[in-house]
Amino acid sequence: MSRMAATRDGYGQGLLNISDDERVVVLEADLGKSTKSLHFRKQFPERTVSCGIGEQNMMLVAAGLAASGYKPFASTFAIFTERAFEQIRNGVARPNLPVHICGSHGGTHTGTDGGSAQSIEDLAIYRTLPNMTVMHPCDDVSAAELTRQCLDLAGPSYMRTARNKTRVLHENRIDDIKIGKGIVLRDGSDVCIIACGVLVDKALEAAEKLAGDGIDAGVVDMHTLKPLDGDLINRMAASTGCIVSAEDHSIIGGLGGAIAEHLSSNHPIPLERVGVNDRFGESGQAEEMLDLLGLNTGDIIEAAHRAISRKSN
Amino acid sequence: MMATTSADIANLEAIATRCRAHILRMTHRAAAGHPGGSLSEIDILVALYFSRLNVDPDKPKLEERDRFILSKGHASPGMYAVLAEKGFITEEDLSSYRVLGGVCQGHVDMKWTPGIDFSAGSLGMGLSFGMGTAIAARLDGSERSTWVMIGDGEMQEGSIWEAAMAAAHHELGNLTVFVDKNNIQNDDFVEVQMRMFDIPAKWAGFGWAVRECDGHDMQQILDAIAWADSITDRPAVIIANTIKGKGISYMENNPAFHGAAPNDEQLGIGLAELGLFEVGA
Numbered sequence: 001m002s003r004m005a006a007t008r009d010g011y012g013q014g015l016l017n018i019s020d021d022e023r024v025v026v027l028e029a030d031l032g033k034s035t036k037s038l039h040f041r042k043q044f045p046e047r048t049v050s051c052g053i054g055e056q057n058m059m060l061v062a063a064g065l066a067a068s069g070y071k072p073f074a075s076t077f078a079i080f081t082e083r084a085f086e087q088i089r090n091g092v093a094r095p096n097l098p099v100h101i102c103g104s105h106g107g108t109h110t111g112t113d114g115g116s117a118q119s120i121e122d123l124a125i126y127r128t129l130p131n132m133t134v135m136h137p138c139d140d141v142s143a144a145e146l147t148r149q150c151l152d153l154a155g156p157s158y159m160r161t162a163r164n165k166t167r168v169l170h171e172n173r174i175d176d177i178k179i180g181k182g183i184v185l186r187d188g189s190d191v192c193i194i195a196c197g198v199l200v201d202k203a204l205e206a207a208e209k210l211a212g213d214g215i216d217a218g219v220v221d222m223h224t225l226k227p228l229d230g231d232l233i234n235r236m237a238a239s240t241g242c243i244v245s246a247e248d249h250s251i252i253g254g255l256g257g258a259i260a261e262h263l264s265s266n267h268p269i270p271l272e273r274v275g276v277n278d279r280f281g282e283s284g285q286a287e288e289m290l291d292l293l294g295l296n297t298g299d300i301i302e303a304a305h306r307a308i309s310r311k312s313n
Numbered sequence: 314m315m316a317t318t319s320a321d322i323a324n325l326e327a328i329a330t331r332c333r334a335h336i337l338r339m340t341h342r343a344a345a346g347h348p349g350g351s352l353s354e355i356d357i358l359v360a361l362y363f364s365r366l367n368v369d370p371d372k373p374k375l376e377e378r379d380r381f382i383l384s385k386g387h388a389s390p391g392m393y394a395v396l397a398e399k400g401f402i403t404e405e406d407l408s409s410y411r412v413l414g415g416v417c418q419g420h421v422d423m424k425w426t427p428g429i430d431f432s433a434g435s436l437g438m439g440l441s442f443g444m445g446t447a448i449a450a451r452l453d454g455s456e457r458s459t460w461v462m463i464g465d466g467e468m469q470e471g472s473i474w475e476a477a478m479a480a481a482h483h484e485l486g487n488l489t490v491f492v493d494k495n496n497i498q499n500d501d502f503v504e505v506q507m508r509m510f511d512i513p514a515k516w517a518g519f520g521w522a523v524r525e526c527d528g529h530d531m532q533q534i535l536d537a538i539a540w541a542d543s544i545t546d547r548p549a550v551i552i553a554n555t556i557k558g559k560g561i562s563y564m565e566n567n568p569a570f571h572g573a574a575p576n577d578e579q580l581g582i583g584l585a586e587l588g589l590f591e592v593g594a
Contacts, residue, residue, distance in 0.1 A: 025452070049448060052482070054475035057441045061479070064445015067423070067430070069376070070452070072445075087472070090435045091442060095423055 003168040007161035007197070008104045010143025012036025015073060018148050019044055025065055027051055027074035029058045035075035035104040035161070055080045059087040059099065066097040071151055078103030078119035078160050085125060092156045093129040100150040106136070106160035107248030108276060108293055109198045114283035119160075120276045123196075124253025126158040127226045133157040133179060134226040136247075136255075138200035141170040142223055145177040153179070160197065162248075164286045167201045169221065182229040188218030191304045192236035195246035196222050196255050198286075199274070199295060203246050206300035217304055228258050230266065237267040242307035244272045246300050248290070251275035270310035272303035321364075322531045328398055329359040329531075330587050333560045335394035335407055337583045340574040343411040346419070349570040351391030353495035353528065353555035354383075354462060358395045360534040361460060365542075370400035373427040379457050380446045382431045384439020385464040385493065386420040387572070392429070393417045401428030437470025439463060440490060444480045447488040447548075458542070462491045466498030469507045474519070481520030486545035489538075490521075493528065495557035497568045516550045528553030562586055 016039055018024050026048045032038040041048040049065075051058035055076055062072035081088070081103040092099045108118045126134045133153055137143040143161055150157050169185065170176070176183050182194070186207050195203040200221045207217040218240060220232065237243060243263065245256035256273030263271055276293050290296040332355050340346035358381075362368070366379045383392050393410060396402050402416055409415025418425045420434025431442045443461040450457045467473060480488055494512070496503050503509060513523045522544045526537040534553070541549040557571070558564025561583045564575075575583055 047452070049483070051479055052475075054479060056437075056472040057444070057475035057479050060438055060441030060472075060476075061445040061448065064431075064442040064447075065449050066445075067442070068446050068449030068453075070449055086435060087438060087441070090432065091438050095432045 003171065004165040005140035005168050006163060006165045007137050007140055007143040008034070008036045008163060010137065010140030011075065011102050011104070011147055011159070011161050012039045013140065014144035014147025015040040016043070017144060018151055021071065021151060023069065023071040025049065025070050025072050027058050027062050027072055029053060029055050029076040029080065031076050034077070035102060037073070037075050055084040056087050059084040059101070060091045062099040063091045063095070063097050066099050071098060071100070073100045073102065075102035075104060077117065078106035078122045079117055081158070082119065082122060082125065089129055093131050096131045096155045098153055099156045101156070101158045102161060103158065104161045105163045107162060107197060108281040108289040109248050109286045110163045111286045111289060112283045115280040118281040120250045120281065121253070122158070122160055123225055123249050123255065124257065127253065127258060131155040132226065133224070135159040135179065135224050136196040137161070137223045138197055138221050139166065139168045139170050141168060141174065142177045145174050146179060146223065149179050162198050166198050169200060180224045180227045180229060182232045183221040183223070184218065185221055186217070186219040188216045189240060190216045191242050191244060191308050192218040192220060192240045193244045193246055193300060193304065194220045194222050194233070194236070194255065194259060196225065198248050199246040202297045203300055205297045206304065209297065209301055210304055215304065215308065222255060225255055225258050228262055230262050233259060233262055234267055237263065237269050241311045242270040244274060244300060244303045244307050246274040248295055249275055251277055270307045272307040274300050274303050325359055325363055325531050328363055329356050332359060332391065332394035332398060334584055334587050334589050335397060336390040337561070337575055337580055339390045339393065339407050339410040341580040342408060344574050345411055346390055346574055347387045347572050348390065348574065349497065349557040349564055350385060350388035350464060350493065350495060352559045352561060352564065353557045354388055354493045355391045355394065356529050356531060357462065357491050357493065357534055357553055358391055360531060360538060362395050362399050364535060365538050366460070367457065368428070370428065373401055377455060377457055380430045380443065380459040382433070382439040382443045382459065382461045383421050384433050384461055385436065385467055386433025386439070389417065389419065389421045392421050393426070396426065396428045399428070402426060436467045437472040440473055440476040440480070443488060444476055444485060447485045448483065450487055458487045458489065460489050460491065462493055465492055465494040465496065465509060465512070466503050466506065468492070468509060468512070477516065477519040477521065480548045484546060485548045488548040489541040490548070490550040492550060492552045493555050494552055495555045497557040497566070497571055499571050501568055512552055520547060522547055522549040523552065524549070525552045525554060528555035529559055560587065
């Protein structure tokens with residue numbers, strides 16, 4: 001049985017892993033227990049700034065710290081980062097300040113809080129900002145490692161983490177985890193499933209089941225949506241001839257959107273997008289949400305069949 | 314470093330007059346911009362830059378510099394005028410205001426202009442950023458201070474009050490806000506657009522040390538700055554009562570000149586009122 005963990009725990013561990021760097025400061029908006037920055041706060045209260053329930057202020061306090069040489073890591077729920085979008089746009093991204101934002105509880109997988117808490121658009125909106133790196137890791141190992149690598153970025157970043165535990169996929173593979181580089185989890189020749197976040201594990205499940213039907217499906221963990229690993233997509237496109245994207249996010253503007261933009265300019269082949277089909281979520285358990293919104297293993301399998309059938313032979 | 318003699322005051326006033334002329338010329342040349350709020354803020358900016366702030370035009374990014382954040386970033390002509398007088402930029406640079414590729418962008422921008430500490434232009438952001446630089450100074454164990462200027466209309470942005478609450482919570486005694494209370498915003502008088510009621514009581518209620526001053530009386534401004542420096546256990550706010558368009562008769566207290574430039578004739582009148590004349594005008 002594989003270890004189970006939530007990416008938000010990876011973020012919390014990641015902050016501890018970089019705590020020796022005294023430039024690291026953590027900002028909270030009353031959700032540190034949820035985003036898991038609380039572990040850092042408990043050990044380093046003097047380098048943790050409580051901003052109360054005030055996300056707009058938090059993003060710009062972080063900008064002021066970054067402009068003074070610090071490395072601020074600000075977290076809240078993904079949905080509440082969006083409340084501060086213009087602060088992030090004008091006060092963080094435009095001056096290109098290394099503020100690292102973590103939006104936890106992203107996606108419909110977050111579950112029973114319902115549609116108000118399920119950000120399905122965060123990856124899309126942050127991807128539109130110049131200078132911004134956008135990430136959505138699939139397990140705690142990669143979340144912690146990507147958090148560490150934020151220290152090397154000259155500009156800002158946004159990382160979505162998830163509330164609920166999923167299978168850990170990158171145990172002992174830290175060397176393969178690099179911002180901007182997708183990770184090939186499985187090679188395939190018939191179709192490539194490119195996924196992020198909680199759907200990476202579902203993509204692996206789908207590939208295993210497809211193998212039973214005689215279909216050879218590859219799987220890529222595309223934890224970085226921006227900058228997108230276009231070289232890897234080109235390679236997968238050339239070797240399989242069709243692609244499926246899979247994300248717990250709107251089909252508009254997220255990973256599927258990014259891949260569509262890339263393919264249409266570089267390698268026009270069939271693409272099937274698995275994602276939230278332009279609607280809001282509702283209350284339900286994580287698995288129930290994936291079933292309801294067409295994001296589960298079976299949906300990825302169907303999308304793979306559709307993509308393969310569209311290939312011109 | 315605090316100016317106290319009448320000669321020092323006269324010198325500051327002379328710099329402010331030159332800055333007013335820069336403001337008129339910049340907005341006239343660009344046929345756009347925000348002269349009204351630049352003229353209301355300018356005496357305070359001059360007092361800060363020429364008597365208080367530890368800044369070095371030759372080292373605009375000096376880590377130990379005091380920070381000044383013009384949160385009302387559209388009132389950039391006033392800022393650029395002071396930066397030119399101080400030597401961060403040249404007088405020639407002032408003609409690049411609102412011009413493609415120019416050092417002087419429409420709204421103040423830390424990536425374009427030496428001496429600008431924050432890219433503003435969207436109201437309600439500078440105080441939060443200033444809170445960040447104030448916390449950074451405290452973490453560094455540094456004596457450097459942060460000064461933020463906001464407008465009175467700007468206080469209608471809810472984010473100002475998020476920041477006000479947080480800065481008081483964190484007891485940022487190294488942070489001072491100047492409110493340029495000129496009573497006019499874009500569309501009309503503040504009183505018409507959104508009544509502010511008791512502004513000093515609002516700040517006091519949020520935990521700030523509060524003082525008022527005449528924002529065009531150099532001695533009162535200097536006294537208020539010294540008072541703010543004496544407050545070290547909490548943030549301080551100076552509500553400066555100002556006149557929008559101060560110094561130019563047809564602009565004074567006139568909402569039309571929030572965001573409108575003087576034409577040729579108005580430029581000549583304005584410069585004459587300042588005791589200056591445009592060569593060839």
